[in-house]
Structure formats: C-alpha cells, structure tokens
Amino acid sequence: xxxxxxxxxxxxxxxxxxxxxxxxxxxxxxxxxxxxxxxxxxxxxxxxxxxxxxxxxxxxxxxxxxxxxxxxxxxxxxxxxxxxxxxxxxxxxxxxxxxxxxxxxxxxxxxxxxxxxxxxxxxxxxxxxxxxxxxxxxxxxxxxxxxxxxxxxxxxxxxxxxxxxxxxxxxxxxxxxxxxxxxxxxxxxxxxxxxxxxxxxxxxxxxxxxxxxxxxxxxxxxxxxxxxxxxxxxxxxxxxxxxxxxxxxxxxxxxxxxxxxxxxxxxxxxxxxxxxxxxxxx
Amino acid sequence: xxxxxxxxxxxxxxxxxxxxxxxxxxxxxxxxxxxxxxxxxxxxxxxxxxxxxxxxxxxxxxxxxxxxxxxxxxxxxxxxxxxxxxxxxxxxxxxxxxxxxxxxxxxxxxxxxxxxxxxxxxxxxxxxxxxxxxxx
Numbered sequence: 001x002x003x004x005x006x007x008x009x010x011x012x013x014x015x016x017x018x019x020x021x022x023x024x025x026x027x028x029x030x031x032x033x034x035x036x037x038x039x040x041x042x043x044x045x046x047x048x049x050x051x052x053x054x055x056x057x058x059x060x061x062x063x064x065x066x067x068x069x070x071x072x073x074x075x076x077x078x079x080x081x082x083x084x085x086x087x088x089x090x091x092x093x094x095x096x097x098x099x100x101x102x103x104x105x106x107x108x109x110x111x112x113x114x115x116x117x118x119x120x121x122x123x124x125x126x127x128x129x130x131x132x133x134x135x136x137x138x139x140x141x142x143x144x145x146x147x148x149x150x151x152x153x154x155x156x157x158x159x160x161x162x163x164x165x166x167x168x169x170x171x172x173x174x175x176x177x178x179x180x181x182x183x184x185x186x187x188x189x190x191x192x193x194x195x196x197x198x199x200x201x202x203x204x205x206x207x208x209x210x211x212x213x214x215x216x217x218x219x220x221x222x223x224x225x226x227x228x229x230x231x232x233x234x235x236x237x238x239x240x241x242x243x244x245x246x247x248x249x250x251x252x253x254x255x256x257x258x259x260x261x262x263x264x265x266x267x268x269x270x271x272x273x274x275x276x277x278x279x280x281x282x
Numbered sequence: 283x284x285x286x287x288x289x290x291x292x293x294x295x296x297x298x299x300x301x302x303x304x305x306x307x308x309x310x311x312x313x314x315x316x317x318x319x320x321x322x323x324x325x326x327x328x329x330x331x332x333x334x335x336x337x338x339x340x341x342x343x344x345x346x347x348x349x350x351x352x353x354x355x356x357x358x359x360x361x362x363x364x365x366x367x368x369x370x371x372x373x374x375x376x377x378x379x380x381x382x383x384x385x386x387x388x389x390x391x392x393x394x395x396x397x398x399x400x401x402x403x404x405x406x407x408x409x410x411x412x413x414x415x416x417x418x
Binding site: 205225230232237268 | 311313315316319322323326327330332333338378379380381382385390392400406410411413414415
C-alpha cells in the first residue's frame with residue numbers, strides 16, 4: 001500500500017528560485033531565508049520518497065485565461081520547464097508518473113472531484129521553486145518523479161478552503177488505495193500573506209501567517225472554515241493561494257509530527273513560509 | 283468572522299469589507315473576478331504572447347500595431363503605450379500578465395508596488411523590509 005511519507009508546505013516566490021540560480025543565497029537580503037531551509041533540506045535528503053505530488057498554481061505560463069480549470073492533474077511522462085519571459089530556469093525538466101496520475105484521477109473523480117486532465121503541461125516557478133526549496137542542487141534530475149496537481153488561485157472564485165481540504169482528504173485515500181507499494185512526498189505550495197496590486201500592495205500579515213503555520217498542523221479543519229473573503233482580506237489577494245497547503249494537509253494523517261518550520265519576510269513582496277511534517281505514526 | 287480569526291489581534295476595523303452588487307469588495311484590493319477577466323481577456327492574451335521572444339520583438343517594433351492585432355480596446359492600448367500600470371489593472375489586466383510587460387521593461391514587482399501605492403521602488407522595498415504594509 002502506498003502512503004504519504006511527508007508533507008512540505010512552502011512558498012513558491014519566483015525570486016527564491018532566482019536567488020538560487022544567481023548564487024545569491026548568502027546575500028544579506030536572502031541568507032536568513034536559506035538558513036531557515038537548511039534543517040528541512042537535511043531531513044528531506046535522508047527521506048527520499050518514490051514519487052512526489054506537487055500542488056501548485058500556474059502564473060500565466062503553462063495556462064492562459066482561455067480555460068480556467070478549478071482543479072487539474074498532469075498525466076504526462078514529463079513536464080518541460082516553461083519560458084516565463086526571460087528564458088526557462090536552468091533546472092531539470094520534471095519527470096512524471098502517468099500511472100499514478102491516472103490512478104489518482106480515477107479515484108478522485110469517483111469521489112466527486114472532477115479534475116481537468118493535462119496531457120501536456122509546461123511547469124513554471126509555481127512548481128519548480130518548491131522543488132528547488134526541497135533540492136537545491138538537483139544535478140541532472142529531480143529526486144523522483146512528480147505528479148502535478150493544479151489549482152486556480154488567480155481568478156475569483158477560487159475553490160473554497162473547505163473544498164481544498166476535502167480534495168486533500170480524498171487524495172490521501174486515493175494514494176492509500178494505490179496498488180504499488182510506494183512512498184509519496186506531497187508539497188503544498190504558495191503563500192504566505194501578500195498582495196501584488198492595488199493601493200494595498202505590499203500588504204503582509206505576520207499574525208495571520210503565524211496562526212496559519214500553527215493550525216496547518218494542529219487544526220487544519222479550522223483553516224478550512226475560512227471564507228474566500230476572509231482569506232483575501234487577512235492574507236491578501238495573492239495570499240489566498242495558501243488554500244493549496246490544505247490539499248497537502250488533507251492528504252496526511254490527523255496527527256503529524258513537525259520536523260521544521262521557518263518564517264521569513266520579505267521574499268520580494270511576500271512573506272515566505274516553510275513547514276515540513278513527518279506523516280509516519282509517532 | 284470565524285473563531286479562528288477572532289483569535290488573531292488585528293487592527294481590522296479600517297479594513298471592513300462588504301458585498302457590493304454581489305461582488306467582493308476589499309478596500310485597496312483589485313479582485314480579479316470573472317467580469318474583470320472578461321473585460322481584460324484581449325489585453326491578457328496579448329501580454330501572454332510575450333512568452334515568446336519573437337512576439338516580444340514584434341511588439342517592440344510597433345507597439346500600437348501589435349495591440350491592434352490583439353483587438354485591445356482603445357483605452358487598453360493607451361494604457362499599454364503609456365505604461366499606465368494602474369490603468370492596465372483597472373481595465374482588466376491580471377497582475378501576473380501585466381508583470382510580463384514590466385519584465386520586458388526591466389521593471390521589478392517592487393517597482394510596480396511603488397506605482398500602485400504612490401511610492402518610489404526604494405520606499406516600497408523599505409516598507410517590505412520593515413515587515414510589510416498593513417493597510418491600504
């Protein structure tokens with residue numbers, strides 16, 4: 001039986017990838033962020049899963065606004081790294097696991113989560129930056145195959161926090177019903193509080209973020225009770241992407257063990273958080 | 283307000299929200315909803331085209347003609363030609379799409395943040411480094 005080995009929640013700010021790509025991780029503006037990643041990276045290097053599921057959103061790179069799927073899943077053999085306007089990041093292309101993708105898709109559709117299928121998908125910083133947070137020096141390949149799960153967090157109405165948490169719970173059941181005996185790492189990406197446009201641009205809410213970092217472990221159901229309006233007001237119009245952490249958390253057991261967490265601001269215009277949880281019974 | 287939020291100390295009264303005409307209204311916060319996206323579709327499709335280097339070159343060669351090719355409304359074309367970033371957002375641009383034009387101009391997200399808030403890029407960045415802004 002397959003099961004989730006760990007869950008990693010992390011921001012996916014493009015400048016975090018750029019700072020790594022340009023060797024700026026010791027720069028005073030960035031050092032504390034990358035120092036904060038170190039304990040999680042060390043633990044993850046010792047706990048390599050067979051496959052990873054990355055819950056993320058695209059930012060006008062793999063998808064445009066012609067079609068706005070609320071939830072989607074990649075079923076491809078591989079996912080090229082997108083050119084976001086300045087050439088693709090120099091990181092490995094992402095290898096897929098279509099067999100697991102199709103199993104998850106069927107299980108989730110049977111449970112009423114009608115995901116859009118992506119047979120071709122270019123992945124942007126929303127997916128590759130979290131992989132870099134996990135594995136700073138991948139060499140020729142990322143540590144394992146990846147199944148992308150996409151969430152619309154850009155165009156209102158985004159899915160509710162409650163729906164994301166329920167999707168995560170169904171995803172956990174789908175993983176545990178997979179016939180292959182594989183271990184799964186699951187990444188919930190995005191956040192934390194930030195807002196890019198409008199006269200409230202630059203909004204950051206450390207109290208909300210601290211509450212979220214604690215409750216994502218201890219009381220995710222409470223976070224799932226937040227409305228879209230509350231999330232936009234308290235976390236900012238882009239901070240609402242924190243709902244993707246709830247898909248990760250829902251796929252894990254009720255009790256999880258925190259390995260490490262860290263909070264840093266600002267990464268560009270964003271409060272950046274990382275939280276790593278061990279899903280094995282304590 | 284749910285219990286999970288009442289536990290957080292906030293200075294929230296100045297950020298009270300309400301529904302206006304069925305649309306979400308958070309002060310100082312553009313909501314990229316379905317109506318906005320309908321309005322901005324042509325503009326955003328043009329901005330999306332900047333993913334390709336060939337298109338970036340064609341745009342730079344004749345910006346107005348490129349806007350016409352994508353069927354932008356006159357005020358959208360004017361906002362693009364003037365680099366009126368606030369107008370682009372007001373006319374249906376999504377920040378993630380508008381940012382593609384900013385990147386072509388060598389502008390950062392902090393520069394745009396300064397424009398949206400009436401500050402220089404340096405002032406905006408200083409506010410972020412000081413812990414971020416709490417209010418519009």
